[in-house]
Amino acid sequence: MNSSYQGGVVDEETDTFQTLSQTIGSNIKKISHNVSSMSKMVNQLQTPQDSQELRKQLRQIQNYTQKLAKDTSTMLMELMKMPTDHPAQKLTRDRLSDEYLATLNAFQATQRTAAQKSKEDVRKVKAQNINIGDPFAMGGNKELVKMGETNTRKQEQMTMQKERELQELEQRERDIRQLENDIMDVNQIFKNLGTVIHDQGAIVDSIESSVEYTSQNVESAVQEIQQAGNYKNKLRKKKVYLTLILIVIISIILIIIFHN
Structure with missing residues (x-):
């Protein structure tokens, strides 16, 4: 029943x-x-x-x-x-x-x-x-x-x-x-x-919101890539500066030694 x-x-x-x-x-x-x-x-x-x-x-x-x-x-x-x-x-x-x-x-x-x-x-x-x-x-x-x-x-x-x-x-x-x-x-x-x-x-998601969401993701990815590129460039410049400073120091030391 x-x-x-x-x-x-x-x-x-x-x-x-x-x-x-x-x-x-x-x-x-x-x-x-x-x-x-x-x-x-x-x-x-x-x-x-x-x-x-x-x-x-x-x-x-x-x-x-x-x-x-x-x-x-x-x-x-x-x-x-x-x-x-x-x-x-x-x-x-x-x-x-x-x-x-x-x-x-x-x-x-x-x-x-x-x-x-x-x-x-x-x-x-x-x-x-x-x-x-x-x-x-x-x-x-x-x-x-x-x-x-x-x-x-x-x-x-x-x-x-x-x-x-x-x-x-x-x-x-x-x-x-x-x-x-x-x-x-x-x-x-x-x-x-x-x-x-x-x-x-x-x-x-409506068509407009889907497009907007995709656009935001693309912009976010581009920003992350740009930030990573900027970080690599800064690191590369820092290495170059350190190398130049080291060369200058060694040169000064050699000049002092040869002068004496």
């Missing part, structure tokens, strides 16, 4: 593990596919293919992928906390963790590129439209009075154009702020996962 109950618990945990693993694996593929689509869209920014519709699609897929990444992170942390008595489960858990972190790195890199290009666009628009904050500043009243009906219509069209530019600029600035918040959220996901995986006794 007791044994049967325990077996039922084990089977239930195994089923939960498999369900979570399959869902996480499916989400990782979706995120990876979305990142690929986002990357193509980001590459079209600031090109003739750039448009408001493109930016709208990019914003939508970025928001969806951000939510999917958060949900997947929650499930992965739940999976990491589950007991893994079977080696196959541990391998599956570690593989999913590595794949997810690599995909998250790619997602964050695409976000940063999109944010950087959006900031460049905003700076250009502001530089080209000094009076963008005042779209109705088109001239004095005296000039407006002298204008005919045609010129007045052109003036209204210019004003409407300025209003659209102002709205687009405000939307881009909102998108930038949202992207920056999303990037911070991804950083928090990295920290949370790192804490959970560290508690499980595993080592997790």
Whole structure:
């Protein structure tokens, strides 16, 4: 009776593990596919293919992928906390963790590129439209009075154009702020996962931290080699100085002997 109950618990945990693993694996593929689509869209920014519709699609897929990444992170942390008595489960858990972190790195890199290009666009628009904050500043009243009906219509069209530019600029600035918040959220996901995986006794390094760690090791090795080389040079110089001093002393002694 007791044994049967325990077996039922084990089977239930195994089923939960498999369900979570399959869902996480499916989400990782979706995120990876979305990142690929986002990357193509980001590459079209600031090109003739750039448009408001493109930016709208990019914003939508970025928001969806951000939510999917958060949900997947929650499930992965739940999976990491589950007991893994079977080696196959541990391998599956570690593989999913590595794949997810690599995909998250790619997602964050695409976000940063999109944010950087959006900031460049905003700076250009502001530089080209000094009076963008005042779209109705088109001239004095005296000039407006002298204008005919045609010129007045052109003036209204210019004003409407300025209003659209102002709205687009405000939307881009909102998108930038949202992207920056999303990037911070991804950083928090990295920290949370790192804490959970560290508690499980595993080592997790993102691509950036791995490169930084390798660079530090190389710099440390170079410094040690330089220190060893400096020590050898000092030792060699010391031997030369001692030899010269010994020669001088012997020469003085010989001169004194021959002189006497």
